[in-house]
Amino acid sequence: MKIYFTSPIRGIDQIEDHVRAIYEVIKKLNYVHVDNVIARLDQGRSFYDKLDKGGKITHSSYFDETIDRIKMADINVFECSVPSLGVGFQIEKSIDYNKPTIVLYLKGNIPHFLAGTQNDKLFLREYTKENLAQVVSDVIEDAKHSADKRFNFFISPSLLSYIEEESKKFDMTKSAFIRRLILEHKKKGK
DSSP: OEEEEEOOSSSOTTTHHHHHHHHHHHHHTTOEESSOHHHHHHHTHHHHHHHHHHHHHHHHHHHHHHHHHHHHOSEEEEEOSSOOHHHHHHHHHHHHTTOOEEEEEETTOOOHHHHTOOOTTEEEEEEOTTTHHHHHHHHHHHHHTTSOOOOOOOOOHHHHHHHHHHHHHTTOOHHHHHHHHHHHHHHHHO
């Protein structure tokens, strides 16, 4: 299983050891990291200097690579004890892509805005230095159960044409359109 894990890079002196520990726990649980946040931590300020020197092209490349990794991962994990617009944007993208999305935060540093989010794919978990490994292990197990499952079926050409037309109208994939229909039907049944 592939996991994308990241955190803010700047201003994290108080949690850097925790970020490194989370990375190692994920690795010890035999998941594949699709990104190396530790390399960026080790580069520190020079990481941003390289981006700035490269200009728009380098920034665009970094953005595209990050989005590709979020899409590629089975589960996305974010350490959010320190506020970050960039990490917040990545969390939103992860949720948009319907990925199981884990938000970890050190006790006493709850990300208040995210705490109000209602989404079955979002897992918000508090940890301490003492229980970090157990929390990470448990929440990944929980998130694995929320991953989408593939379901194939046969339909007539006319139904397929209808689904294609309607999904284009709403600017969504055929799968997203069918999911929406099912969810609407499910709500009516309650």
